[in-house]
Amino acid sequence: KFKNPQLNGTPMTLIIKDTLQSPEILSPCSADLPVPLSDGYWKNRSVFVPLVCKSQQWTKQQAAICLNDTKLIICGDSTLMQMRQALRNNFKIADIVTQFVYPRTGNIVVRFKTGVLESDLLDRILRTNCSTANYVIVLNFAFHYGAFTNRAFLERIYHAKLAVQRLMLRCPTSKIIIKLAHPRDNIFIEQTIHSANWVFYDMNRMIRRVFGGIGVHFLDIWDMVSSSFQNNTVHMPNTVIVQEVHLMLSYICP
Ligand SMILES: *[C@@H]1O[C@H](CO)[C@@H](O)[C@H](O)[C@H]1NC(C)=O
Numbered sequence: 001k002f003k004n005p006q007l008n009g010t011p012m013t014l015i016i017k018d019t020l021q022s023p024e025i026l027s028p029c030s031a032d033l034p035v036p037l038s039d040g041y042w043k044n045r046s047v048f049v050p051l052v053c054k055s056q057q058w059t060k061q062q063a064a065i066c067l068n069d070t071k072l073i074i075c076g077d078s079t080l081m082q083m084r085q086a087l088r089n090n091f092k093i094a095d096i097v098t099q100f101v102y103p104r105t106g107n108i109v110v111r112f113k114t115g116v117l118e119s120d121l122l123d124r125i126l127r128t129n130c131s132t133a134n135y136v137i138v139l140n141f142a143f144h145y146g147a148f149t150n151r152a153f154l155e156r157i158y159h160a161k162l163a164v165q166r167l168m169l170r171c172p173t174s175k176i177i178i179k180l181a182h183p184r185d186n187i188f189i190e191q192t193i194h195s196a197n198w199v200f201y202d203m204n205r206m207i208r209r210v211f212g213g214i215g216v217h218f219l220d221i222w223d224m225v226s227s228s229f230q231n232n233t234v235h236m237p238n239t240v241i242v243q244e245v246h247l248m249l250s251y252i253c254p
């Protein structure tokens, strides 16, 4: 069955009698946090309450203060470009450098338009650059790699990891955030081949394993997307993207 199956009797209404873990005791958003049983829950249709770390809903002014003196670079696929759009529209943050990386393989013509990968981008950030500004670099490796073999994917992310480690040596104040994949629709049977959700789930595990322990921040939105009130499409609606940005800001300014 290629569609995400729905369990009989769901969605269920639960009455939770014991109190949930209170946000006060969550640790600040940082690198290598343990993965909780649940990443959080939607308080209502517009606000997600993460249980991974202590986050907040940011006002425009707070976001501006958070990103002051920061060079924000976003490098990845169209789902990251959605975050840039939300930063611009919802938070009025305009000063963002973006690198759109979207290789395509399979029956679509291979397209590597910019010819720039993470290592090219990160190696250009010199000691002199990061002595005057804090760099925050947001990366992702997700929906375009569903048809890669495990080995090809691991090679792909391993080179990025080495570039991250070189950057961290040159620029110890820089911060790397990796946005992980989320489950998506599989409307046509072919999509289960190039975009199986199990493959994306496994990619997240590979990314955590390869980049773990070196100080990278993982922006894990799997549960946020799958428990949202929306269908799980590759490009989620803005309400969900905005909540991803709130969590990202909580990692940038814990
Ligand atoms: C959702 O909850 C937040 C925080 O309590 C509140 O500010 C917002 O107005 C609520 N939104 C809706 C649509 O109910």
Ligand SMILES: *[C@@H]1O[C@H](CO)[C@@H](O)[C@H](O)[C@H]1NC(C)=O
Pocket (backbone or CB within 6 Å): 064, 065, 068, 069
């Ligand atoms: C950003 O920092 C500069 C200089 O440190 C300051 O003048 C400016 O008011 C700050 N802007 C915000 C939004 O905090």
Ligand SMILES: *[C@@H]1O[C@H](CO)[C@@H](O)[C@H](O)[C@H]1NC(C)=O
Pocket (backbone or CB within 6 Å): 124, 125, 126, 128, 129
């Ligand atoms: C690094 O600094 C140089 C010289 O100021 C500048 O030309 C270049 O664009 C900077 N690079 C990045 C990645 O910010």
Ligand SMILES: *[C@@H]1O[C@H](CO)[C@@H](O)[C@H](O)[C@H]1NC(C)=O
Pocket (backbone or CB within 6 Å): 229, 230, 231
């Ligand atoms: C989800 O997809 C179904 C089937 O395509 C559609 O009927 C429904 O309106 C969608 N729901 C939302 C919230 O977009």
